[in-house]
Amino acid sequence: MKRLVFLLVLTLAASTTTAFAATLNVSSWHLWAGSQVLTKGQCTLSGTSSTTDTYVDAQNASSSFGASTTLAVSPKSGKEEWAFVKFDLSSCSIPATGGADSATLTLTVTSGPGSSQTIDVTSVASTWSGSLTWTGAQSLSYGGSLSSFTTGTTSGVTRSVNVTADVDALIRNGSASFGWRLSQASSGANVTTLFGSSENATVANRPVLVINYAK
Numbered sequence: 001m002k003r004l005v006f007l008l009v010l011t012l013a014a015s016t017t018t019a020f021a022a023t024l025n026v027s028s029w030h031l032w033a034g035s036q037v038l039t040k041g042q043c044t045l046s047g048t049s050s051t052t053d054t055y056v057d058a059q060n061a062s063s064s065f066g067a068s069t070t071l072a073v074s075p076k077s078g079k080e081e082w083a084f085v086k087f088d089l090s091s092c093s094i095p096a097t098g099g100a101d102s103a104t105l106t107l108t109v110t111s112g113p114g115s116s117q118t119i120d121v122t123s124v125a126s127t128w129s130g131s132l133t134w135t136g137a138q139s140l141s142y143g144g145s146l147s148s149f150t151t152g153t154t155s156g157v158t159r160s161v162n163v164t165a166d167v168d169a170l171i172r173n174g175s176a177s178f179g180w181r182l183s184q185a186s187s188g189a190n191v192t193t194l195f196g197s198s199e200n201a202t203v204a205n206r207p208v209l210v211i212n213y214a215k
Contacts, residue, residue, distance in 0.1 A: 039215040040101070043092035046208040051198035052179070053085040053207060056134040066130030069200045070110055071207075073119055074192040075184035082137060083195060084128060086179025087209045094171050094213050101212045103167035105180065106160045108205045111194035112153045117184060119193065120148045121161050124178040142181065151193045167211055 045051065054066040055073070058080040065072075071083035085105070094100075105121070123143030128136070146166065149159045163180065170177050182195070196205025 041094070041098070041213050041215050043089075043094065043211045043213070044208065045087045045089070045092070045211075046198070046206050047203070048198045050088050050091060051085065051207055052088075052130050053083070053197050054130050054132050055081055055083040056132055056137045057081050058134050061134040064131040064133050066132070067199060069197055070194040071107075071182070071197050072192055072194055073117075073182050073184060074190075075117070075187040076190050076192075077186045077188060079190075080183070080186055081192065082134075083182040084124065084132060084137070084179060085182070085198075085207050086124070086128075086177050089167075089170060089177055089211075092211060092213075094211065095215060096172055096174055098213045098215050099172055100164050100168040101214060103162070103164045103209065103211045104160050105163045106158050106208045106210070107182075108158050108196045108207075109151055109155055109193060110196045110200070110205055111192075112155045112157070113151055113191040113193045114153065115189075115191060116153055117151045117189075117191060117193055118148050119151060119159075119182050119184060121146045121163075122181045122183065123166055124181055127176065127178060137181075146180065163209075167209075171213070 053071055054064060055068065055071045057063060057065070058078060071085070072081040073083050074081040122145045125141040125143050128140060146163060147161045149161060151159065196202065198206050200206050
């Protein structure tokens with residue numbers, strides 16, 4: 001009799017364990033499946049309404065070029081030129097909890113240099129406007145260099161830079177967008193690369209920021 005009761009208890013325990021395991025597996029599957037269902041969004045920014053850009057010139061330290069149709073970058077010592085570009089992210093309506101899955105800055109070379117150049121893309125950490133001058137650019141705060149790319153010598157080509165970390169931080173922290181600086185280390189090379197600005201008559205030449213994000 002005792003053996004029969006003992007076997008009955010073991011059978012009930014095994015059944016309970018199996019039922020619990022089955023329930024656990026189903027629940028876990030639902031949790032896993034739910035975590036994969038994310039709503040994605042994309043925002044593309046370009047043009048004068050969402051973009052502020054300009055370049056500054058060491059040889060004309062007090063002049064601003066915010067209305068220029070091109071952005072000049074040159075390493076010539078004493079004649080350096082830096083380009084600046086930033087975007088207003090407010091029109092994207094990206095939730096702070098979403099963050100950026102990816103963010104890509106694309107620029108078009110409208111006039112290629114005689115020899116391929118390496119352009120450094122650096123985060124700007126303080127506010128600036130389209131009337132920025134070379135003198136004003138010296139007092140801005142800068143982050144680390146995000147990336148660099150080579151220009152090639154052909155006009156009409158595009159160059160893209162991964163700026164996901166910067167854009168993701170802007171979204172999550174709700175801070176202002178100060179954008180990026182394009183520059184080269186000072187040298188004796190008398191070369192200039194021109195990129196299309198947001199004022200460029202050819203829409204395809206304007207800077208573009210594409211953000212993919214989770215809602």
